[in-house]
Amino acid sequence: MPQPMTPVPDDDADRAALDDLIALLAKLPGLGPRSARRAVLHLVKKRGQLLLPLAAAMTRVGDTVRECLNCGNIATGDICAICADDRRANGEICVVEDVADLWAMERSRQFKGRYHVLGGTLSALDAIGPETLRIPRLLDRITGEGVSEVILALGATIDGQTTAHYIADQLTGVTVTSLAQGVPVGGELDYLDEGTITAALRARRAL
Amino acid sequence: MPQPMTPVPDDDADRAALDDLIALLAKLPGLGPRSARRAVLHLVKKRGQLLLPLAAAMTRVGDTVRECLNCGNIATGDICAICADDRRANGEICVVEDVADLWAMERSRQFKGRYHVLGGTLSALDAIGPETLRIPRLLDRITGEGVSEVILALGATIDGQTTAHYIADQLTGVTVTSLAQGVPVGGELDYLDEGTITAALRARRAL
Incomplete structure (x- = not known):
């Protein structure tokens, strides 16, 4: 009961x-x-x-508060503060799943370009297709905003990676990159899963 | 940082x-x-x-929503629904720390009397004395409402038990009881602390 x-x-x-x-x-x-x-x-x-x-x-x-018509970020007008800021039109677009991920990227203060918020990941089970995810809008932006690089900052999950590969296949004429995988800063090997250690080992760099 | x-x-x-x-x-x-x-x-x-x-x-x-002037329960008028209900004037008052405890008591559907919500427990460290806890109001109610039994349903913590003993000392002419301590229903001995097992053993009953 x-x-x-x-x-x-x-x-x-x-x-x-x-x-x-x-x-x-x-x-x-x-x-x-x-x-x-x-x-x-x-x-x-x-x-x-x-x-x-x-x-x-x-x-x-x-x-x-509403959604930015351009990128899907949270906005108080039609266009969010980042899309409205010309200094951020540097030819880079970072694709994230969610506004929370955009905020996480912004906290690192490393990325100076604009964002594109998908609003989720492709999922056959939940019937989430490219249209739901604002992917057509992303393709429009590539030409409209003179984008040279698309950085896919999607989760290292199966759905996240499926979505990343789908987007990469759609994009032509731009550099497509994704966030590096490896040992998190402050991370102890003992607590990491095998997948992360495998990825970190494969992507090892000369010191 | x-x-x-x-x-x-x-x-x-x-x-x-x-x-x-x-x-x-x-x-x-x-x-x-x-x-x-x-x-x-x-x-x-x-x-x-x-x-x-x-x-x-x-x-x-x-x-x-405000506080019941009589018992400290949540109310939408000056007096809460329980204090306003004459069927609950059966001479029993159950003293609880907080409205959440009152709700927990009500969910058991066993208690048919009224409540008195202290709003906390006595605490020398936090400078919480009897006045803060509506204890004078409780004493007034004993005579005013013709109370015969006060059931102390306070937490089995040091502060809770200190408060229970303080209140019991103030009350004269009424029966003062407190909730039984023992093994919770569905509880496994293996997961219980020694204090609970000691209390349950001391209060053991003939089957």
């Missing part, structure tokens, strides 16, 4: 507000029904400091 | 809305900066199904 979300079964209709909030919060990645309940109690306790500001921040994000 | 919450450092001021939301969500129990970022990306993707309903549900809870 699944545990009901509603903690007090015979309560009155006023409880609906709390139950709605618990049910919605439980849908966030990283939260389940139990932690959503805890979070709601915390929110109610910190009504002024947390609950009301959070409601306002969500409304504001809902009102202002 | 702590990793900045802002994933894109050189972005424009429009990013503030997203960053505010990430910072606020990261304050929820069970979420940190990393999972808050993931949650915000998820929210932006599911703007219509999740972000806007969540903002509305939070606003609604913020507008309607």
Whole structure:
């Protein structure tokens, strides 16, 4: 018997507000029904400091944030800040699965070009094809923005690599590269899987 | 060097809305900066199904939910549904630390009386004294509501038990009981700590 979300079964209709909030919060990645309940109690306790500001921040994000029409990044206008920045038109486009990956790339402060956010990876099982993934738009950008190199920064998973190979096959007239695989900085060999060690060994460099 | 919450450092001021939301969500129990970022990306993707309903549900809870003046439970009026329900005036008050504990008690559907939510446990370190914990209000209720039994359902922690003993010392003219300690239902001896086994052995019963 699944545990009901509603903690007090015979309560009155006023409880609906709390139950709605618990049910919605439980849908966030990283939260389940139990932690959503805890979070709601915390929110109610910190009504002024947390609950009301959070409601306002969500409304504001809902009102202002959308997808960049060019690259799929998060934007507050039609075009995101990176696509709007001419200094980033250096002929390089970095293809990532998700906005979280774009943010991870940006944190390294190494890449000075623009991005293209696929919004996932090709998956026959989940019926995710090239159109869903903004791949046609990527092909348009290659010519439209005078791109010379496409860097595929996709996950080292089966779906990620399938997608990378599919994209590489579609691209002509540009250099296509992908992120190097190897030992992560700070990584201890003991904790690495065989696949990573194999890749790092194959790509070994002279010191 | 702590990793900045802002994933894109050189972005424009429009990013503030997203960053505010990430910072606020990261304050929820069970979420940190990393999972808050993931949650915000998820929210932006599911703007219509999740972000806007969540903002509305939070606003609604913020507008309607407060603390019961009598027992400290969550309420939508001055008095919570349990305190307002005459059928629950059976002379028993169950003292709990927190509303989450009240909900846990209610899920068992065994207790038919009313509650008193302390809002924490006594703690010299955190300067939490009897007034902070609504203990004076509990004493008032004993006479005011004709209480015959106070059931202390506090955590089996040092602070919980200190608080239970403090309350028991204050109460005169009523039966004071506390939840039994022992092997949890479904619990395997192998995984229990010595304290629980000791308590269960001391409180053993004839079959």
